[in-house]
Amino acid sequence: MTSVLQILSLILDFAWFIMIAHIIMSWLINFQVLNLHQPIVAQLWHGLNRLLEPLYGPIRRFLPNMGGLDLAPLVAIIGIIALRDIVIPNTLRSLAGY
Numbered sequence: 001m002t003s004v005l006q007i008l009s010l011i012l013d014f015a016w017f018i019m020i021a022h023i024i025m026s027w028l029i030n031f032q033v034l035n036l037h038q039p040i041v042a043q044l045w046h047g048l049n050r051l052l053e054p055l056y057g058p059i060r061r062f063l064p065n066m067g068g069l070d071l072a073p074l075v076a077i078i079g080i081i082a083l084r085d086i087v088i089p090n091t092l093r094s095l096a097g098y
């Protein structure tokens with residue numbers, strides 16, 4: 001069971017990294033540092049969107065409409081941090097019998 005939780009922790013760390021890259025890239029695009037007319041930037045942006053949309057989509061359905069502000073990445077990051085730093089260590093402790 002410990003190895004399953006370690007694999008889950010690794011997946012959560014990877015998802016966190018991808019989400020941070022997506023957030024930084026969205027800022028760079030909005031501040032016109034990156035241009036979506038460049039093929040590599042466009043491919044990377046659309047790939048990250050396709051990868052993260054299954055995670056952001058259900059969160060967006062529950063959040064109220066904030067106009068142009070998308071809070072789904074923030075909620076997803078908080079959820080990942082909570083799972084990684086609270087749930088997994090407590091599960092490991094309970095499995096160890098502490």
